[in-house]
Amino acid sequence: MEHRSDCAVHNEPAYxxxxxxxxxxxxxxxxxFLYGLIGACLDDLKDNKITEDxxxxxxxxxxxxxxxxxxxxxxxxxxxxxxxxx
Numbered sequence: 471m472e473h474r475s476d477c478a479v480h481n482e483p484a485y486x487x488x489x490x491x492x493x494x495x496x497x498x499x500x501x502x503f504l505y506g507l508i509g510a511c512l513d514d515l516k517d518n519k520i521t522e523d524x525x526x527x528x529x530x531x532x533x534x535x536x537x538x539x540x541x542x543x544x545x546x547x548x549x550x551x552x553x554x555x556x
Contacts, residue, residue, distance in 0.1 A: 471497065 471494045473479050478488035511528050514520045
């Protein structure tokens, strides 16, 4: 994804570039977090460290909860004063 044209990362030359305030960095961070969690669960399933039922439970319950919490944290960061991460 590309930053919006009015994102703070494109401030120069009028002002110094700043932290992303359009949300692209946060969306990418959340996506990476979820892909990493799913990948770890798939590895555990392949290595017989978890059962298929436990894998389904993680996908259905735990990832949805973690996704919700992670996106909430990301949204909190996005709406922080002047768009700076807290």
